Amino acid sequence: MSRRHPIIAVTGSSGAGTTTTGRVFGRMFASEGIEAAMVRGDSFHRYTREQMARLAAKGLFGERNHFALAANHIDRLEALFYDYGHTGNGRYRQYVHDEDRELLALGHKPGTFTPWESLPADTDLLFYEGLHGGVVSDTCNIAQYVDLLIGVVPIVNLEWIQKIHRDTHQRGYSQDAVVQTIINRMDDYVRDIVPQFSHTHINFQRIPLVDTSNPFVARDVPSEDESMVVIHFREAADVDFSWLLQAIPQSSLSRHDTLVIPGPKLALAMELIIRPMVQNLISGKTFA
16 A cells, blocks of 8 residues: 555456446546546456457356456556555556447457556556456455555346346347356356455445346346445444435445445445545655
8 A cells, every 4th residue: 555656446346337436436536636547457357359259169268257366467467556556657558448449540459458558657546447456365465555445346136137238238248148157257256256345445335126036037227216325334433424324315324334325326425435535545645
Protein backbone atom coordinates (compact mmCIF):
# COMPACT_ATOMS: atom_id res chain seq x y z
CA MET A 1 0.00 0.00 0.00
CA SER A 2 1.25 3.47 -0.82
CA ARG A 3 0.16 6.91 0.30
CA ARG A 4 2.24 8.44 -2.47
CA HIS A 5 0.94 6.32 -5.35
CA PRO A 6 -2.42 4.85 -4.25
CA ILE A 7 -4.07 1.88 -5.93
CA ILE A 8 -7.83 1.22 -6.15
CA ALA A 9 -9.04 -2.16 -7.38
CA VAL A 10 -12.53 -3.42 -8.16
CA THR A 11 -12.63 -7.20 -8.27
CA GLY A 12 -15.37 -9.59 -9.33
CA SER A 13 -16.12 -12.27 -11.89
CA SER A 14 -17.22 -11.86 -15.49
CA GLY A 15 -20.79 -10.58 -15.59
CA ALA A 16 -20.78 -9.42 -11.98
CA GLY A 17 -20.82 -5.71 -12.77
CA THR A 18 -17.19 -4.66 -12.34
CA THR A 19 -17.21 -2.81 -15.67
CA THR A 20 -20.30 -0.81 -14.66
CA THR A 21 -18.66 0.02 -11.34
CA GLY A 22 -15.57 1.11 -13.25
CA ARG A 23 -17.68 3.64 -15.15
CA VAL A 24 -18.94 5.05 -11.84
CA PHE A 25 -15.34 5.51 -10.73
CA GLY A 26 -14.45 7.08 -14.08
CA ARG A 27 -17.12 9.75 -13.65
CA MET A 28 -15.98 10.29 -10.06
CA PHE A 29 -12.37 10.78 -11.13
CA ALA A 30 -13.43 13.25 -13.84
CA SER A 31 -15.50 15.35 -11.44
CA GLU A 32 -12.67 15.39 -8.88
CA GLY A 33 -10.03 16.27 -11.48
CA ILE A 34 -8.15 13.05 -10.74
CA GLU A 35 -5.83 11.67 -13.42
CA ALA A 36 -6.08 7.90 -13.07
CA ALA A 37 -4.14 5.17 -14.83
CA MET A 38 -6.95 2.81 -15.88
CA VAL A 39 -6.08 -0.89 -16.18
CA ARG A 40 -8.45 -3.73 -17.07
CA GLY A 41 -7.92 -7.24 -15.80
CA ASP A 42 -8.48 -8.91 -19.16
CA SER A 43 -5.25 -7.35 -20.41
CA PHE A 44 -3.40 -9.77 -18.13
CA HIS A 45 -4.99 -12.90 -19.62
CA ARG A 46 -2.38 -15.31 -20.93
CA TYR A 47 -4.17 -16.38 -24.12
CA THR A 48 -5.60 -14.63 -27.16
CA ARG A 49 -9.10 -15.47 -28.33
CA GLU A 50 -7.76 -17.83 -31.00
CA GLN A 51 -5.49 -19.59 -28.51
CA MET A 52 -8.43 -20.00 -26.16
CA ALA A 53 -10.50 -21.56 -28.95
CA ARG A 54 -7.73 -24.04 -29.78
CA LEU A 55 -7.43 -25.07 -26.13
CA ALA A 56 -11.18 -25.49 -25.87
CA ALA A 57 -11.19 -27.70 -28.97
CA LYS A 58 -8.72 -29.97 -27.20
CA GLY A 59 -10.90 -30.10 -24.10
CA LEU A 60 -8.33 -28.23 -21.97
CA PHE A 61 -10.92 -26.19 -20.08
CA GLY A 62 -8.84 -25.87 -16.93
CA GLU A 63 -5.98 -24.28 -18.84
CA ARG A 64 -8.15 -21.92 -20.85
CA ASN A 65 -10.36 -20.75 -17.97
CA HIS A 66 -9.68 -17.07 -17.29
CA PHE A 67 -10.71 -17.52 -13.66
CA ALA A 68 -7.67 -19.77 -13.11
CA LEU A 69 -4.52 -18.02 -11.96
CA ALA A 70 -2.49 -20.16 -14.36
CA ALA A 71 -4.41 -18.72 -17.32
CA ASN A 72 -3.27 -15.20 -16.44
CA HIS A 73 -0.02 -13.28 -16.09
CA ILE A 74 -0.53 -12.95 -12.33
CA ASP A 75 3.18 -12.29 -11.84
CA ARG A 76 2.99 -9.29 -14.17
CA LEU A 77 -0.13 -7.99 -12.42
CA GLU A 78 1.58 -8.22 -9.06
CA ALA A 79 4.66 -6.51 -10.51
CA LEU A 80 2.48 -3.67 -11.84
CA PHE A 81 0.92 -3.07 -8.42
CA TYR A 82 4.28 -3.26 -6.67
CA ASP A 83 5.97 -0.93 -9.17
CA TYR A 84 3.15 1.60 -9.18
CA GLY A 85 3.02 1.74 -5.40
CA HIS A 86 6.76 2.41 -5.25
CA THR A 87 7.38 4.52 -8.37
CA GLY A 88 4.04 5.66 -9.80
CA ASN A 89 4.66 3.67 -12.97
CA GLY A 90 4.60 0.12 -14.29
CA ARG A 91 4.02 -2.05 -17.35
CA TYR A 92 0.62 -2.90 -18.79
CA ARG A 93 -1.14 -3.67 -22.06
CA GLN A 94 -4.67 -3.70 -23.42
CA TYR A 95 -6.97 -6.49 -24.59
CA VAL A 96 -8.62 -5.60 -27.90
CA HIS A 97 -12.39 -5.93 -27.76
CA ASP A 98 -14.66 -6.02 -30.80
CA GLU A 99 -15.98 -2.56 -29.93
CA ASP A 100 -12.57 -0.92 -29.34
CA ARG A 101 -12.70 1.37 -32.37
CA GLU A 102 -9.54 3.28 -31.50
CA LEU A 103 -7.42 0.15 -31.16
CA LEU A 104 -9.00 -1.44 -34.22
CA ALA A 105 -8.20 1.69 -36.22
CA LEU A 106 -4.56 1.24 -35.26
CA GLY A 107 -4.57 -2.21 -36.85
CA HIS A 108 -4.99 -4.37 -33.76
CA LYS A 109 -7.05 -7.54 -34.22
CA PRO A 110 -10.01 -8.25 -31.91
CA GLY A 111 -9.21 -10.85 -29.30
CA THR A 112 -5.50 -10.01 -29.18
CA PHE A 113 -3.33 -7.78 -26.99
CA THR A 114 -1.46 -4.57 -27.58
CA PRO A 115 2.29 -4.64 -26.83
CA TRP A 116 3.43 -4.17 -23.23
CA GLU A 117 4.19 -0.54 -22.47
CA SER A 118 4.65 1.87 -19.56
CA LEU A 119 1.68 3.50 -17.88
CA PRO A 120 1.08 7.18 -18.62
CA ALA A 121 3.36 9.42 -16.60
CA ASP A 122 2.31 11.58 -13.64
CA THR A 123 -1.00 9.93 -12.75
CA ASP A 124 -2.67 10.48 -9.37
CA LEU A 125 -3.64 6.85 -8.78
CA LEU A 126 -3.93 3.43 -10.42
CA PHE A 127 -7.43 2.03 -10.99
CA TYR A 128 -7.86 -1.67 -11.79
CA GLU A 129 -11.07 -3.55 -12.53
CA GLY A 130 -11.11 -7.24 -13.26
CA LEU A 131 -10.92 -10.77 -11.93
CA HIS A 132 -7.86 -10.82 -9.71
CA GLY A 133 -7.40 -7.50 -7.90
CA GLY A 134 -7.56 -9.14 -4.47
CA VAL A 135 -5.74 -12.42 -5.03
CA VAL A 136 -3.76 -13.96 -2.18
CA SER A 137 -2.21 -17.37 -2.90
CA ASP A 138 0.80 -19.46 -2.00
CA THR A 139 2.84 -17.70 -4.68
CA CYS A 140 1.51 -14.12 -4.71
CA ASN A 141 -0.22 -11.47 -2.63
CA ILE A 142 -1.75 -8.81 -4.81
CA ALA A 143 -4.21 -7.56 -2.18
CA GLN A 144 -1.39 -6.22 0.00
CA TYR A 145 -0.62 -3.46 -2.54
CA VAL A 146 -4.21 -2.19 -2.86
CA ASP A 147 -5.21 0.86 -0.82
CA LEU A 148 -8.94 0.51 -1.54
CA LEU A 149 -10.24 -2.91 -2.60
CA ILE A 150 -13.88 -3.15 -3.71
CA GLY A 151 -15.75 -6.40 -4.30
CA VAL A 152 -18.70 -6.57 -6.69
CA VAL A 153 -20.42 -9.90 -6.20
CA PRO A 154 -24.11 -10.56 -6.92
CA ILE A 155 -25.52 -13.75 -5.44
CA VAL A 156 -24.42 -16.55 -7.72
CA ASN A 157 -27.76 -17.22 -9.46
CA LEU A 158 -28.04 -13.55 -10.39
CA GLU A 159 -24.41 -13.53 -11.54
CA TRP A 160 -25.15 -16.45 -13.86
CA ILE A 161 -28.30 -14.77 -15.20
CA GLN A 162 -26.34 -11.59 -15.96
CA LYS A 163 -23.59 -13.53 -17.72
CA ILE A 164 -26.00 -15.63 -19.79
CA HIS A 165 -27.95 -12.55 -20.82
CA ARG A 166 -24.82 -10.54 -21.72
CA ASP A 167 -23.04 -13.32 -23.62
CA THR A 168 -26.10 -14.38 -25.61
CA HIS A 169 -27.44 -10.91 -26.40
CA GLN A 170 -24.23 -8.90 -26.78
CA ARG A 171 -21.55 -11.45 -27.72
CA GLY A 172 -23.51 -13.87 -29.86
CA TYR A 173 -22.91 -17.08 -27.90
CA SER A 174 -25.55 -19.79 -27.59
CA GLN A 175 -27.04 -20.34 -24.15
CA ASP A 176 -25.71 -23.91 -24.11
CA ALA A 177 -22.18 -22.61 -24.72
CA VAL A 178 -22.45 -20.05 -21.92
CA VAL A 179 -23.80 -22.62 -19.46
CA GLN A 180 -20.96 -24.99 -20.37
CA THR A 181 -18.47 -22.19 -19.70
CA ILE A 182 -20.02 -21.64 -16.24
CA ILE A 183 -19.68 -25.35 -15.50
CA ASN A 184 -16.10 -25.62 -16.79
CA ARG A 185 -14.80 -22.81 -14.62
CA MET A 186 -16.67 -23.59 -11.40
CA ASP A 187 -13.68 -25.11 -9.59
CA ASP A 188 -11.55 -22.06 -10.38
CA TYR A 189 -14.37 -19.74 -9.35
CA VAL A 190 -14.49 -21.36 -5.93
CA ARG A 191 -10.71 -21.57 -5.54
CA ASP A 192 -9.44 -18.33 -7.10
CA ILE A 193 -12.31 -15.81 -7.21
CA VAL A 194 -14.46 -16.27 -4.10
CA PRO A 195 -11.61 -16.01 -1.51
CA GLN A 196 -10.81 -12.49 -2.70
CA PHE A 197 -14.00 -11.15 -1.14
CA SER A 198 -12.56 -11.85 2.30
CA HIS A 199 -9.75 -9.36 1.58
CA THR A 200 -11.90 -6.49 0.30
CA HIS A 201 -12.54 -3.28 2.23
CA ILE A 202 -16.12 -3.07 0.93
CA ASN A 203 -18.35 -5.60 -0.84
CA PHE A 204 -21.40 -4.63 -2.90
CA GLN A 205 -23.73 -7.61 -3.34
CA ARG A 206 -26.95 -7.30 -5.35
CA ILE A 207 -29.83 -9.51 -4.18
CA PRO A 208 -32.85 -10.00 -6.47
CA LEU A 209 -36.35 -9.79 -5.01
CA VAL A 210 -37.82 -12.00 -7.73
CA ASP A 211 -37.54 -15.74 -8.27
CA THR A 212 -34.13 -16.75 -9.66
CA SER A 213 -34.31 -20.36 -8.52
CA ASN A 214 -33.41 -21.63 -11.99
CA PRO A 215 -31.07 -19.06 -13.56
CA PHE A 216 -30.81 -21.09 -16.77
CA VAL A 217 -34.42 -20.44 -17.78
CA ALA A 218 -34.66 -16.79 -16.71
CA ARG A 219 -35.66 -14.59 -19.63
CA ASP A 220 -34.66 -11.25 -18.14
CA VAL A 221 -32.11 -9.88 -15.73
CA PRO A 222 -33.85 -8.62 -12.57
CA SER A 223 -33.93 -4.83 -12.67
CA GLU A 224 -32.59 -2.44 -10.06
CA ASP A 225 -36.17 -1.90 -8.86
CA GLU A 226 -36.43 -5.65 -8.29
CA SER A 227 -33.26 -5.78 -6.19
CA MET A 228 -31.64 -4.80 -2.93
CA VAL A 229 -27.93 -4.22 -2.42
CA VAL A 230 -26.06 -5.51 0.61
CA ILE A 231 -22.99 -3.43 1.45
CA HIS A 232 -20.50 -4.97 3.85
CA PHE A 233 -17.65 -2.98 5.42
CA ARG A 234 -14.53 -4.67 6.75
CA GLU A 235 -13.85 -1.81 9.18
CA ALA A 236 -17.26 -0.84 10.52
CA ALA A 237 -15.77 1.51 13.13
CA ASP A 238 -14.72 3.90 10.36
CA VAL A 239 -18.23 4.18 8.88
CA ASP A 240 -20.83 6.80 9.87
CA PHE A 241 -23.87 4.56 9.56
CA SER A 242 -26.23 7.11 11.11
CA TRP A 243 -25.43 9.59 8.36
CA LEU A 244 -25.73 6.97 5.59
CA LEU A 245 -29.12 5.84 6.92
CA GLN A 246 -30.35 9.42 6.74
CA ALA A 247 -28.79 10.12 3.33
CA ILE A 248 -30.00 6.95 1.56
CA PRO A 249 -33.80 6.59 1.59
CA GLN A 250 -35.21 3.21 2.67
CA SER A 251 -31.82 1.95 3.83
CA SER A 252 -31.32 -0.17 6.94
CA LEU A 253 -28.71 -2.11 8.90
CA SER A 254 -28.88 -5.91 8.89
CA ARG A 255 -25.74 -6.21 11.04
CA HIS A 256 -23.42 -3.78 12.74
CA ASP A 257 -21.15 -3.78 9.65
CA THR A 258 -23.74 -4.27 6.88
CA LEU A 259 -25.91 -1.68 5.15
CA VAL A 260 -28.89 -2.70 2.99
CA ILE A 261 -30.20 -0.31 0.35
CA PRO A 262 -32.74 -0.37 -2.51
CA GLY A 263 -31.21 -1.39 -5.84
CA PRO A 264 -31.80 1.98 -7.55
CA LYS A 265 -29.78 3.72 -4.80
CA LEU A 266 -26.50 1.93 -5.63
CA ALA A 267 -24.96 4.84 -7.54
CA LEU A 268 -25.91 7.24 -4.71
CA ALA A 269 -24.43 4.88 -2.13
CA MET A 270 -21.17 4.57 -4.05
CA GLU A 271 -20.94 8.34 -4.27
CA LEU A 272 -21.54 8.82 -0.56
CA ILE A 273 -19.29 5.98 0.56
CA ILE A 274 -16.45 5.88 -1.93
CA ARG A 275 -15.93 9.51 -2.95
CA PRO A 276 -14.67 10.57 0.53
CA MET A 277 -12.34 7.57 0.53
CA VAL A 278 -10.91 8.57 -2.83
CA GLN A 279 -10.51 12.16 -1.68
CA ASN A 280 -8.65 10.97 1.43
CA LEU A 281 -6.33 8.80 -0.66
CA ILE A 282 -5.43 11.78 -2.85
CA SER A 283 -5.08 14.31 -0.03
CA GLY A 284 -3.01 11.86 1.99
CA LYS A 285 -0.34 11.54 -0.66
CA THR A 286 3.16 12.80 0.13
CA PHE A 287 5.29 14.13 -2.70
CA ALA A 288 8.55 14.70 -0.86
